[in-house]
Amino acid sequence: xxxxxxxxxxxxxxxxxxxxxxxxxxxxxxxxxxxxxxxxxxxxxxxxxxxxxxxxxxxxxxxxxxxxxxxxxxxxxxxxxxxxxxxxxxxxxxxxxxxxxxxxxxxxxxxxxxxxxxxxxxxxxxxxxxxxxxxxxxxxxxxxxxxxxxxxxxxxxxxxxxxxxxxxxxxxxxxxxxxxxxxxxxxxxxxxxxxxxxxxxxxxxxxxxxxxxxxxxxxxxxxxxxxxxxxxxxxxxxxxxxxxxxxxxxxxxxxxxxxxxxxxxxxxxxxxxxxxxxxxxxxxxxxxxxxxxx
Numbered sequence: 393x394x395x396x397x398x399x400x401x402x403x404x405x406x407x408x409x410x411x412x413x414x415x416x417x418x419x420x421x422x423x424x425x426x427x428x429x430x431x432x433x434x435x436x437x438x439x440x441x442x443x444x445x446x447x448x449x450x451x452x453x454x455x456x457x458x459x460x461x462x463x464x465x466x467x468x469x470x471x472x473x474x475x476x477x478x479x480x481x482x483x484x485x486x487x488x489x490x491x492x493x494x495x496x497x498x499x500x501x502x503x504x505x506x507x508x509x510x511x512x513x514x515x516x517x518x519x520x521x522x523x524x525x526x527x528x529x530x531x532x533x534x535x536x537x538x539x540x541x542x543x544x545x546x547x548x549x550x551x552x553x554x555x556x557x558x559x560x561x562x563x564x565x566x567x568x569x570x571x572x573x574x575x576x577x578x579x580x581x582x583x584x585x586x587x588x589x590x591x592x593x594x595x596x597x598x599x600x601x602x603x604x605x606x607x608x609x610x611x612x613x614x615x616x617x618x619x620x621x622x623x624x625x626x627x628x629x630x631x632x633x634x635x636x637x638x639x640x641x642x643x644x645x646x647x648x649x650x651x652x653x654x655x656x657x658x659x660x661x662x663x664x665x666x667x668x669x670x671x672x673x674x675x676x677x678x679x680x681x682x683x684x685x686x
Contacts (some may be wrong), residue, residue, distance in 0.1 A: 400637035404440070413445055424457070434458035435467050442470065448477040465494035469501045469523045476508060484508050499529040503538060518542055533562040534663040553577045560600065567607030571617055578620065618660040622673050625653040629680055654681045661673055 393401070404419035418436040427433060438454035441447045452534065455471035458464075472487030480619035488505040491498055506521030519542055525535040536559040553576040560569040577597045601621045632646045657677040660670045 393430050393431065394427050397430065397433060400426065401433065401436070402680050404437075408444055410438060410528045416440060417445055418595075425444075429461060431458040431461040431464075431467075434461070435470070438470055438474070440469070442474050442477070448474040452478075459638060463490075463494065464474065465491045465498055465501070468494060469498065472501070472508075476504065479506050479638070481512055484547075485512075499525040499532050499535065502528065503535045506535075506538055506542075508520075510538070510545075515542060515546060527549040531562050533559055535563065539647060546552070548581060553580055557600075565607055567604040567617075569615060570600045570604035570607070571609070571613055571620075574604065574617075577626070581640055590674045594628055598628070616666060618663060618668070621656050622653070622660055622670070622677075625649065625656050626673060626676065629653040629677075633680070650677075655675045 393411060400419050400422070400423035404423060407413075407416035417440070420433075420440055424430075424433045425439055428525065434454045434472050434591050436458040438451045438458065442451035443452055451474040452471065455467050455474060458467045459471065468480065468487045468491035472484045472491060475481075475484035475487060482578065485505065485508045486499050491501040494504070495501070502525035506518045506525065509515075509518035509521060519539070522535050522539040522542065526534055526539070527558055529535070536555050540552050540555035540559060543555055545550075555575040556569075556576050560566070560573045563569050577593065581593050598621065601617050605614070605617050606619065606668045629646075629649045629652075632649050654674075654677040657674040659671070660667075661674045664670055
């Protein structure tokens with residue numbers, strides 16, 4: 393890279409960092425003009441045009457210029473992203489395939505290939521791409537998220553819930569992700585015979601909801617989580633109490649669950665005092681706790 397190009401590149405980066413998009417765009421263009429045979433200048437310009445200037449058509453031109461000088465897995469991937477942004481699915485697929493040809497273990501390219509195939513309704517090929525991405529990188533959150541969307545589309549709900557759980561565990565501080573998992577798992581469980589094991593599926597759903605409640609949530613999401621926690625605890629408390637009575641065994645776990653139910657109902661009533669359903673559950677929880685304390 394010649395000195396004039398370096399100076400233009402520095403001006404471009406400084407302007408981009410300051411939010412001066414037009415100035416940065418002109419400086420990137422000038423850098424490529426004064427040293428047109430350096431692929432890194434075209435590549436960086438393309439990333440700026442795609443991610444900052446939000447001009448995918450111009451980014452496509454820049455990435456093609458870079459690739460004409462030197463093929464790299466990164467620029468085939470970047471070009472695929474720009475083509476995907478303008479809806480040119482078949483062309484984007486070609487670029488993701490080229491990226492993978494250059495680098496077989498590029499999980500991000502496998503994931504975006506799967507996104508394109510999903511949009512082309514080539515679902516089995518899409519699934520294969522997401523699974524290949526996860527073979528390479530089992531902790532690639534976006535691949536789990538995309539796989540979950542695909543599995544929901546295919547009505548493979550149990551597998552979709554499992555994918556949702558993996559996604560939540562990876563992005564661990566995203567309360568909405570934990571609620572998405574809890575909602576899917578809860579829907580599956582509600583279609584089955586209710587079980588009340590201490591380490592059973594109801595408890596796992598409850599744990600996800602409680603994890604979400606410890607994290608920042610939108611107001612409506614928090615309200616849903618408060619309701620869902622009470623609903624799950626109510627089922628557990630009444631179910632475990634019935635089992636204990638049938639077996640004529642008091643059960644310390646019953647007492648603990650009833651206490652959890654009452655505390656959750658009291659918290660929800662404090663946070664959402666105008667909800668009549670929550671008020672009813674609070675009355676039920678207190679009555680159940682009173683029965684257990686006699």
